[in-house]
Amino acid sequence: MAHRGNRHGRSEEARQAVLEAADDLLAERGFAGVTIEGIAARAGVAKQTIYRWWPSKVDVLLEAFGEDMAQHLTPEDHGDLGTDLRTHLSRLAEFLTGTDPGAVFRALAGQAQHDPQLATRLRDGHLSGQRERDGLPLRWAIERGDLPADLDVGTALDQLVGPVYYRVLVTGTPVTRAFTDDLVDAFLHRHAR
Amino acid sequence: MAHRGNRHGRSEEARQAVLEAADDLLAERGFAGVTIEGIAARAGVAKQTIYRWWPSKVDVLLEAFGEDMAQHLTPEDHGDLGTDLRTHLSRLAEFLTGTDPGAVFRALAGQAQHDPQLATRLRDGHLSGQRERDGLPLRWAIERGDLPADLDVGTALDQLVGPVYYRVLVTGTPVTRAFTDDLVDAFLHRHAR
Amino acid sequence: MAHRGNRHGRSEEARQAVLEAADDLLAERGFAGVTIEGIAARAGVAKQTIYRWWPSKVDVLLEAFGEDMAQHLTPEDHGDLGTDLRTHLSRLAEFLTGTDPGAVFRALAGQAQHDPQLATRLRDGHLSGQRERDGLPLRWAIERGDLPADLDVGTALDQLVGPVYYRVLVTGTPVTRAFTDDLVDAFLHRHAR
Amino acid sequence: MAHRGNRHGRSEEARQAVLEAADDLLAERGFAGVTIEGIAARAGVAKQTIYRWWPSKVDVLLEAFGEDMAQHLTPEDHGDLGTDLRTHLSRLAEFLTGTDPGAVFRALAGQAQHDPQLATRLRDGHLSGQRERDGLPLRWAIERGDLPADLDVGTALDQLVGPVYYRVLVTGTPVTRAFTDDLVDAFLHRHAR
């Protein structure tokens, strides 16, 4: 990579190369295979350039993760709660188990178990926003009068998405459409009028 | 630790010292602070002694984890499904968030996201057995006729414990008794006769 | 240093700041403590400004060294060989061991052991001229008829100043007036009539 | 290099490989080309092994220099002061300008100008011993009665070897046999009876 010094600001070229290299390494060799040296070598970038802009390798991965979750997991309003939820949970399962950004997420979530700071940043930077999006179908239904206005949205979300994350992160069981549909059925059976 | 050579069999003394040192280091410095060198130094044991008996540091932690989960999380039969489930989920929450073995479990679960082999061993060695125990209240209820005989126990467990693990591993939200009780209510509302 | 862009030639201000900073750093932290980065920071000058005008840090030091040797070590003609030599050797010793430019010289002479190019430049730029000056008392004496016309001035100089440099650069022994006077005595004993 | 751990003491094999690699690098690339990384790579040794046993690269070179000076520059007693001195000075010149250990010495002497600690160790470890050896012909002559008993041996040595070191380290002039012989002549002319 031809470097191009610049008085005002960093090299976007280098930034992109680093993020891609990190992503690639995670996909190819797993989290332990993502090293600053490896990223630098693969990106054709000096180690110092990485340390200048990112405090650690998880920061690189966090930035590489970027808006992937929002892009993949923003629900659409079909006007029907059941349809909205079934579609969204199915997409969530697919994102977590079948995409590259999903793999990055799992790696970050795993690392967050060892690193409370990362946990906080992952939650504040990505998970809280995702829970907002996850809750949209419920809020739309409340507005339509299809769900009680006093529904505890947070608890409802935990019951809907919790089992999906549990299968992905803990048991490793495949998350089938039947499984997610059943979660929605259980929810509708209890709350929908 | 005074070493005592021995022709037949390993030193139980060294084994205990290693397991305790690993546990202590995890509690004090987190997963990254658990190193073979650190364990050896703290246990007063030679590195080779650790490598002789455990392939890696996660194996030490797995062994230190031992039967803790079974000991803490074996349900009792009160003859009432609601009581059984509420008690058990509450204990699960306490175990995961409020005990030392729970911290070890979280660390191992985190590492398992980076290490598929560890994931398999964690599931085969501990999680599958735990799911058996988790399912006991349901099976007792089926035997009593309080739940339908064709209940999909696996899916039911995912819906009951999934949200608990989700809060612990993903959102970091406290898992209150009200939360676990609500999970049981939702389950009973749908399935119990 | 407030930078003052300038379309007419280089900044004498910057040049002076660089030379002084280099001198100061050498005195304070030794040769290894003289870095381009450090000089730039201390002089309030951009690194590029240094690289534009000096190929390396030894060039900066060489220029800082400048005419110091000539200024300190130009002999005066007292009309007496013994007096001339004794005074000159004594001044040489003082210059090498007791002055800032002497310290710069020692650093450059040391570096010249690792860098043949520097050695050549040091000799051509400073040492050969100094040897001319060192030889003046001898030439005056030859003109006066106090020394034979066929005296090998070069060898004579080596015998006179060599031991002084040797003590400074190799043994570290103090170079006393008694020592330099004795060098002159030995020389006069052999050559003077 | 097959490594062979050992409870009692270090690997002589590794030690030799390091010393040779350092010597070779100095000869091939000069002092700046001697780096710990380079030595490690060339010797097939881990960097840590070097850091374990030597505080810095000059320590490696000092040890590589070892007894070379003593081996090359121990005078023999021919029973005649002039012969002894002429032979010895000639050998000194050859050692300093024409041998590998001589090159190491020049590098170390150069570095010593930047590093007072190294200067001290070089003097205490090698130069003081060498001056003892250099002085032997004078002491033998004193015992024989060929030199006055009250001769200041130190000053005499400075006058004899100083010009040689001066030519080697400062002027770069070749040190011919004629030059060293002339030094001896000057000395004998003044002191010998």
Added chain:
DNA sequence: CATTAAGCGAGACGGTACGTCTCGTCTTTTA
């Protein structure tokens, strides 16, 4: 009762990656 062999502590070894430092090059903006 001496021999023998396994487990142990100690720790040196070849490696890999860490995070820091300085190098010398390059661009941009200002005066």
Added chain:
DNA sequence: TAAAAGACGAGACGTACCGTCTCGCTTAATG
């Protein structure tokens, strides 16, 4: 158009652990 600013690729620094390998001691069963 020189100067300040400072990002960049490069690569050595010294440190921390990794997992492997003797080594010499201690101990308990064996002959």
